Amino acid sequence: MSLLEINNVSKIYGELHALDKVSLKVEKGEWVAIMGPSGSGKSTLMNIIGCMDRPSEGEVLMDGIDIAKMNQKELTLIRRDKIGLVFQQFHLVNYLTAVENVMLSQYYHSIPDEKEALEALDRVGLAGRARHLPSQLSGGEQQRVCVARALINYPEIILADEPTGNLDEANEKIIMDLFHNLHNEGTTLIVVTHDPEVAQTAQRTLFLRDGKLVRETVNENFTGEIKYEDWTENK
Amino acid sequence: MQKKRKWFFRMAFASLLRRKSRMLIALLAIVVGATILSGLVTVYIDVPRQMGAEFRNYGANVIFTSKDGTALTIEEINDGLSNVNSSQIVGMTPYRYETVRINQTPVTAAGTDMSSVLKTSPYWSVDGEIPDKDGEILIGATVAQNYNLQVEKSISVTFTPEEVAEEAVAFDNGDEAAEGETSTSDVVLDNYIDFKITGILNTGGAEENYIYMSLEDLEELTQIPTTISLAEVSISASGSDLTAVVGSINQNSENVSAKVVKRVTASETTVLGKLQALILLVTIIVLALTMITVATTMTASVTERRREIGLKKALGALDGEIIKEFMGEQVLLGGFGGLIGTILGFLFAQLISVNVFSSSIVFRPVLLPLTIVISMAVTAVACLIPIRNATEIEPALVLKGE
Numbered sequence A: 001m002s003l004l005e006i007n008n009v010s011k012i013y014g015e016l017h018a019l020d021k022v023s024l025k026v027e028k029g030e031w032v033a034i035m036g037p038s039g040s041g042k043s044t045l046m047n048i049i050g051c052m053d054r055p056s057e058g059e060v061l062m063d064g065i066d067i068a069k070m071n072q073k074e075l076t077l078i079r080r081d082k083i084g085l086v087f088q089q090f091h092l093v094n095y096l097t098a099v100e101n102v103m104l105s106q107y108y109h110s111i112p113d114e115k116e117a118l119e120a121l122d123r124v125g126l127a128g129r130a131r132h133l134p135s136q137l138s139g140g141e142q143q144r145v146c147v148a149r150a151l152i153n154y155p156e157i158i159l160a161d162e163p164t165g166n167l168d169e170a171n172e173k174i175i176m177d178l179f180h181n182l183h184n185e186g187t188t189l190i191v192v193t194h195d196p197e198v199a200q201t202a203q204r205t206l207f208l209r210d211g212k213l214v215r216e217t218v219n220e221n222f223t224g225e226i227k228y229e230d231w232t233e234n235k
Numbered sequence B: 001m002q003k004k005r006k007w008f009f010r011m012a013f014a015s016l017l018r019r020k021s022r023m024l025i026a027l028l029a030i031v032v033g034a035t036i037l038s039g040l041v042t043v044y045i046d047v048p049r050q051m052g053a054e055f056r057n058y059g060a061n062v063i064f065t066s067k068d069g070t071a072l073t074i075e076e077i078n079d080g081l082s083n084v085n086s087s088q089i090v091g092m093t094p095y096r097y098e099t100v101r102i103n104q105t106p107v108t109a110a111g112t113d114m115s116s117v118l119k120t121s122p123y124w125s126v127d128g129e130i131p132d133k134d135g136e137i138l139i140g141a142t143v144a145q146n147y148n149l150q151v152e153k154s155i156s157v158t159f160t161p162e163e164v165a166e167e168a169v170a171f172d173n174g175d176e177a178a179e180g181e182t183s184t185s186d187v188v189l190d191n192y193i194d195f196k197i198t199g200i201l202n203t204g205g206a207e208e209n210y211i212y213m214s215l216e217d218l219e220e221l222t223q224i225p226t227t228i229s230l231a232e233v234s235i236s237a238s239g240s241d242l243t244a245v246v247g248s249i250n251q252n253s254e255n256v257s258a259k260v261v262k263r264v265t266a267s268e269t270t271v272l273g274k275l276q277a278l279i280l281l282v283t284i285i286v287l288a289l290t291m292i293t294v295a296t297t298m299t300a301s302v303t304e305r306r307r308e309i310g311l312k313k314a315l316g317a318l319d320g321e322i323i324k325e326f327m328g329e330q331v332l333l334g335g336f337g338g339l340i341g342t343i344l345g346f347l348f349a350q351l352i353s354v355n356v357f358s359s360s361i362v363f364r365p366v367l368l369p370l371t372i373v374i375s376m377a378v379t380a381v382a383c384l385i386p387i388r389n390a391t392e393i394e395p396a397l398v399l400k401g402e
C-alpha cells in the first residue's frame, strides 16, 4: 500500500478546473518534486495533500484512509499527526522566538519540549539563534526554523511549497541539504518548485499543466548524497 | 499537561509583551473602563455617607445652650420647651460631653438619650445597633479605627476623677521613700466601666471622633451628677413661625439660649436617591462603551492576525484551541487592566470626593477582586464575536497569499 494515493482528484472553482482528474501515488520514503507553470494547480494539490482543503471530486488515500470527505476537524487531526509544512513565505509567529516557534508545533501535536526543540534547531544549524525573534533572523534562517518546525513531530510527509522561492543560492543549498538529510532518515518529501535544479535533486518529478498531470520523469542520477556541507561548520 | 499549561501562559505573555503597542491600546481601553467603573462604584457606595454629612442639619433645627455659658439641667430644658406647643416638638436630645480615656489616651465621651437621638440626627448611619440599655456603647468610626474596635467586642472606658489627678501629681513630685507608703488604702483609683460595643457610627463629620453612652452611664463613670452641655431640638415649624417660637423661648426661659440652625427639608433626601440612580446609569453606560471599545480593538487585532491564525490552524490548532489562546490572552489583559483600573479608580473617586464633598473616602478592598473579575468578564464577552470569526479563517487561503 502506498503512503499516498490520489485517484481522479479534481478541484473546481466555478468554471475553472484548478485540478483536473489528477491521479498519482507516492511511496513511503520517496522524494517527489512537482513542477509546472504558474496557475497550474501545484499549490491546490499541496493544500489537498496537506489536509487544508478538500477536493471537489475523487479520493485521497493516506495510509489507505480516504480523507477527501473528512470534515475540518478530522482533517486538522490528521494534519497535525502526519504532515509537516514548509511555505514559500516562511510564516513564523512574529512574537515567538525561533525555539518557541518550533515548540508551538509540538504544542498542537502533543507536548512542548524545549530541549527537543533546541535539538531540532541545532540540526538546521541555528542553535545559536534559538532566542531570536523572526524579525532578527535572515530569510534563510527563518526558512531553516520552518524546516525545524516541520520535522519536529516526525511527520510521515513533509510538504514544501516553493521552499527556496524567496532564498538566494547559498540558502537554497542549505535547505536542499536539510531535505537530503531528512530523505536519508526515511522521511517522505513532496516539494513544489519552479527551479529545475531543485527538482533534479528529487527522485522523481511530476509536471502539472492546467490542472492536469502531463509528464513524469525519474532522476537517474539520484544518489541521495549531501552535496554542500560547508554551511554546517558555522553552526 | 503541566507543560502544556506552562506553554499556554508563555505564549500569552509573549504575545502581550512582544506586541507592545497593540497590547497597550487594548489595555488602555480596559483601564479607562475599569477606572471609571471602580471610581463610580466607590462614589456610588460613598454618596449616602457623604450626603449624610451634607444633610446633617436635617432633623434638629434648634440648639439649646445655657445663657451663662455653663451648663443646663433637664429641668431648665423642659422649662424652655414649655414655651412650644407640645404637638410641634418632634424630638429633643440632650448631650453631655466629658473627656474619658481608652487605653490611657483621652477621648470625648458624649452622654445622651439614645432613644431620641435618631429623631434629631436622622442622618446617623450605624453599623450594628444604637445602644438601648446601660452598659452598651456606640463608637465613632474614627475612634473605632484608631483603637481597632469592632461591634460585639467589649471595651474598658476609664475616667480620672480630680482627686486622682492631683494624687498623681503629688506622687510624681514625691521622693522615692514616699513611694512604698502610698500604695494601699487611701489611694483613689481611676473609675472604669466595661462597655459592650453595639454599633459603629458613620456620619462623615466630627461625631465619628466621639463615643456615645447613656447619661446614666456617664454619670456613674464620672461620679459627677448629670449636667447638659447642649440639647438638639427638632421643632416642626419653619421660617417666621420658627423664629417666633425661638424668640419666645429665649424671652421666657431662665437659662436656655435657643438658636435656629439651618434645616434641609426631608424632600431633599430624595436627591440622594436620584444621584445614586444617575451614577448607576453612567456606570452601566461606561461598561457598555468599554465593551464596544474592547470589541473593536479585538476585531482589528483579529484582522491583523489573520495570517497568524491561519498558520496556527495549518500547524494543527483546533478551533477550540484558537479560541482558548485568544481568550486567555485577552482575559489576562482584562485582569491586569482591572488591577490598574482599581487603583486609578480609587484616586479618581478620591478626587471627586475631595472636590465635591470636601472629605476623603476609604478604600474598599472588595472593589479590587470585583473590578478585576468584571474587567475579565467584559473583555471575554467583548472578544467572543471577533474570536469566533477568527476560527472561520481557512489555513489554505491565508497561507497562499503574501
Ligand SMILES: Nc1ncnc2c1ncn2[C@@H]1O[C@H](COP(=O)(O)OP(=O)(O)OP(=O)(O)O)[C@@H](O)[C@H]1O
Pocket (backbone or CB within 6 Å): A013, A016, A017, A018, A036, A037, A038, A039, A040, A041, A042, A043, A044, A045
Ligand atoms: N480559492 C480559489 N478560488 C478561485 N480560484 C482559485 C482559488 N485558489 C486557486 N484558484 C485558481 O486555481 C488555479 C491554480 O492555482 P494554484 O494556486 O494551485 O496555482 P500554482 O500552480 O500554485 O501557481 P503558482 O506557481 O503561481 O503558485 C489558479 O488559476 C487560481 O487562480
Ligand SMILES: [Mg+2]
Pocket (backbone or CB within 6 Å): A042, A043, A044, A161
Ligand atoms: Mg503556488
